Amino acid sequence: MxxxxxxxxxxxxxxxxxxxxxxxxxxxxxxxxxxxxxxxxxxxxxxxxxxxxxxxxxxxxxxxxxxxxxxxxxxxAAEDTSWQAIALSGHDRGPGATDPDAAPGEFGPSAPVPAGTIALSGGYLHENLQPTRALGAALARAARRPDAWHRAPAAGLAPLRAIFARQAGGAVAPEDVLVTGGGQGALSMLFRAIVAPGSPLLVESPTYPGALAAARAAGLRPVPVPTDDEGVRTDLLAEAFAMTGARLFYCQPTFHNPTGAVLAPERRRQVVDVARAAGAFLIEDDFARHLGHGRPVPRPLVADDRDGTVIHLTSLTKPASPSLRIGALIARGPVMRRLLEARRVDDFFIARPLQEAAVELLSTPAWDRHLRSLATALRERRAVLVDALSHEVPDWTPGLPQPSAGQTPAGGLHLWLRLPPALVDTAVTAAARDHGVAVDAGRHYFPAEPPTDRLRLNLAAAADLAELAEAARRLAVTARSLAGS
Incomplete structure (x- = not known):
């Protein structure tokens, strides 16, 4: 046999x-x-x-x-995971927790986009705006380094830390930099490392929904601080610190997501002073530093901070590629030691080949050329989309938080729209998808009491200028279909 x-x-x-x-x-x-x-x-x-x-x-x-x-x-087919309901019952996600299946495309999985749909949703560049050739060349050069697969230091490669320190400016030194696996993981680390579960977290309202989800996952309680067309209201920020006893404030001072606002010059010093007076940390999410539309970009808050009040967060995923999961935290004093301890618990270090590729990319003239061409492309896309919307849906007002602002952002990837009174954001997003265009409902960006008359459009997600104009036309068809229903 x-x-x-x-x-x-x-x-x-x-x-x-x-x-x-x-x-x-x-x-x-x-x-x-x-x-x-x-x-x-x-x-x-x-x-x-x-x-x-x-x-x-x-x-x-x-x-x-x-x-x-x-x-x-x-x-x-016979698997039964019902036991998990009991195992997870002691860790309630809390009221208002973001549902990943309902979140905008930049955070968590979004519904599949049918073929032929024009994307104005999410938080990343379209593939044809990404520096694909430069990324490939950088990764190839990094892979040829003899130590490419050696263990990386917990804080990150020294050359990469030096680059991030130089970009921040001021008195920031490489020793103040901790390399991270992108911005979202860094936010999660910060919220878990700095304050205890149950603590209040002050946030701009509206704000990035990924920050809200990370905060709630860490057991924190987001407390909204209103904004206007010049950024967060520092008078209300001081009041919020006094009322809540918060020790942490999360903000996006430059090309804020979703509004595109830039914190006014006189408020940039005030916001740090208010946080310092409260004995609190200020997390500066500087995700859009490389997404200007050609105008000068203000210095990071951390560049002028001497007391360790500001914790600076930046990332390469937005200006380069979603898969370049490399970012940096800049912090001074005992908080950096605590972040390093969290790193050793979470993941030990960031993969060295990816760090080496980032060093290669940021050290070549190709990166500067990419940023210049990206600024031009974003400026052109903003102009085309704003013009097309003004013709197709003139009562959909692009602008910053104040109804009277009527401004369009000077940087970033998004347009923030106010809908006319008869329309509701979720109804518009559903109907727009039926008409072949994907947009994000504005309510996801508010930590509490969300208005229902806002939309966020990603001007960098479509393939080209023609798609942006066609998307505006489809949104007009969407508006007419809702008006007649």
């Missing part, structure tokens, strides 16, 4: 035996099977391996082979 036929014959016998065993009951030992059925040890080993692969048995080295639970033998 051949080895394969012997194995099949033994499998048939063992399956009959297993049918009479209770889950967890021990199968005959290999020695017993060899003696009883007159087969060799290789045949027994192959048969047991096949049964284990099918989920019919569980092998425990040094102990034996046991009948698997009935669910495992029944296959995936």
């Amino acid at each position: 051949s080895d394969s036929s012997s194995t099949e014959a033994l499998l048939a016998i063992l399956r009959r035996d297993l049918a009479g065993l209770a889950p967890g009951e021990r199968l005959s030992s290999s020695r017993e099977l060899i003696a009883r059925h007159g087969v060799g040890p290789v045949t027994v080993s192959r048969a047991i391996a096949q049964l284990a692969a099918e989920g019919a048995v569980v092998t425990r080295p040094g102990s034996g082979t046991y009948a698997a639970p009935r669910q495992a033998r029944a296959g995936a």
Whole structure:
């Protein structure tokens, strides 16, 4: 008898035996099977391996082979994960927690976009705006380095830390920099490392929904601070600190997401002073530093901070590619030591090849050329989209938080729209998808009491200028369909 036929014959016998065993009951030992059925040890080993692969048995080295639970033998269709409801019941996501399935495309999975749909949603560049060739060349050069696969330092590669320090300016030193795996992971680390669960977190209203989700996952309680066309209202920020006793404020001073606002010059100093007076940290999310539309970009708040009040966060994913998961935190004093401790618990270090590729990319003239061409492209796209919307849906007002502002952003990836009173954001987003264009409902960006008359459009997600104009036309069709319903 051949080895394969012997194995099949033994499998048939063992399956009959297993049918009479209770889950967890021990199968005959290999020695017993060899003696009883007159087969060799290789045949027994192959048969047991096949049964284990099918989920019919569980092998425990040094102990034996046991009948698997009935669910495992029944296959995936019989899986029952209802027990997890009890296991997770002690960690409630909390009221208002962001539902990842309903969140905008830049945070969590969004619904599949049907073929032919024009994307004005999400938070990333279209592929044809990404520096694909420069990224490929940088990764290839990085891979050829002899130490490319060595373990990286916990704080990040020294050359990359130096680059991020130089970009921040002021007195920031490489020792103040911690390389991170993009911005979202850095936010999660910050919220868990700095304040205890149950603490209040002050946030601009509206704000980035990924920050709200990370805060709630860390057990924090987001408290909204209103904004206007010049950024967060510092008078109300001081009041919020006094009322809540908060020790952390999250903000986006430059090309704020979703509004595109830039914190006014006189408020930039005030916001740091208010946080310092409250004995609190200020997290400066500087995700859009490289997304200006050609105008000068204000210095980061951290560049002029001497007391360690500001914790600066930046990332390469927005100006380069969603898969370049490289960012940096800049912090001074004991808080940096705490962040390093969190790094050693979370993930030890960021993958060295990706860090090496970032060094290669940021050190070449190709990066500067990309940023210049990106600024031009974003400026052109903003102009085309604003013009098309003004013709197709003139009562959809692009602007900053104040109704009277009527401004368009000087940087960033987004337009923030106010809908006319008859329209509701979620109804518009659903109808727009039916008409072939994807946009983001504005309510996702508010930590509390969200208005229902806002939309956010990503001017960088469409393939080209023609798609932007066509998207505006489809939005006009959407508006007419809702008016007639």
